[in-house]
Amino acid sequence: MKEVDVVVIGAGFSGLTFAHYLPNKYRVLILDRKSKLNSAIESTGLITEVTKNLFADFTDVEAFLPNHITTISVVSPDYNKYFFSHTEKPWIYSTDTPEFLKHMSETLPDNVDLKLESSFVDYSIEPDHDYPVKIIYNQNGSGQKELRCKFIVGADGVNSKLAKVNSNLSTNKKLLVGYEKVFYGNINLGEHPESTVYHFWFGEFSLGYGGWLSPTIVNGKKAFRLGLAKLEKDKDKIHLLEKFINKLKDEKIIKIDEEHKNPIHTFAHSIPIGGVLPDLYDGNSILIGDAAGFCGAFAADGIKGSIISGKVAARLIPKYLEGEKNILNSYLKEMNKFNHLISYYRRQQLYRALWNRMKSDRSFHALYNLIEKEKEGFLNQFCDNMTKKKGLTKVILKLKNIPALSWYAISLFFDLFRK
């Protein structure tokens, strides 16, 4: 039976980052069920400045950033009102996600092998064996196979199979479902659509999150990503994305390229919003990335947590294998050293709880009117700044906002009586 030091399940952002960082004296095998790494990637792929810099430590990320985003536009539920909030320097970047992940896989160090079309099935641990972890996986075309390793890493995403087959590990239970289509064409709202992302707060239409429109470049041509996310319990209404797309066409906010009317990519995928999971490691196994719930419960920004958890796990596992069996207890503490990331995830739970309480267009209008008054400072509490504890509450809690805040509170109160 084949033996390696470490097996990673999943070649997404977290698994590939881990494999780049693990010291090269360890032999690593990554298994992924996909057949191609640059197939459609289930992410909008927006990354913050901090995330970009983390990537720059081990990849040529700059080559995969088609759009530098300096502006956010928030559009009100009836599309009649919108505002722009702008910063001088980019606050996020769009990535050519498929090609970037392909680049990450092609630049893996020599100690790492990657097997595609290989689906993880199960594992067991025999503590007295030199290679105590026994893994079963399915390889397309050649059926079920076994291999052994000293440590197994679950980087297999939000519905981690590795977490499911080990009852001592936690699984993600609270989910959003995101549905996205990518088209060639132009965005026609605002002066600099190629450096603006748009968030649509259409309340009752999309309880749980909202809609987004983000510029990108595909094969050298202007394109955009259009998405809608809803709470998992409402996932049967995710097809409302079509209605959203038609509305944006009618409002002339987007113009789909006449020659390419069909979407370039379409995908639906879950996003973990329950916060960091309680049980992330057991014996010789650990969860990283989405599998561990490292994703903002409100912002749905999981790429940062994927890289940081990959990097931290790659530092802790060698110590574990050298005999420091308690080292994994410091996992979250080590992650929190990156801009208080774990504390940020806890605050995101509060935003999520509030957003989940908003059930009517009235509440979304009330919040929109409140935020619009503070549009200058709105971006300052976003993304990387959110981890620096500059929360939205600090931006809006001002005497002059008391009437708007009161109306928002009343709207939330009425929402208590809605289903």
Ligand SMILES: Cc1cc2nc3c(=O)[nH]c(=O)nc-3n(C[C@H](O)[C@H](O)[C@H](O)COP(=O)(O)OP(=O)(O)OC[C@H]3O[C@@H](n4cnc5c(N)ncnc54)[C@H](O)[C@@H]3O)c2cc1C
């Ligand atoms: C619609 C949508 C939009 C998003 N937009 C953003 C954004 O703009 N910015 C941001 O920061 N985050 C965003 N996210 C979240 C972000 O994409 C994820 O947090 C991130 O991709 C997680 O990376 P990961 O490596 O942990 O997991 P994944 O990217 O899910 O990778 C898991 C890998 O494991 C493989 N795998 C799964 N099961 C098995 C198995 N049994 N055997 C073998 N292989 C397996 C999969 O094929 C996959 O390659 C978005 C998510 C969605 C759904």
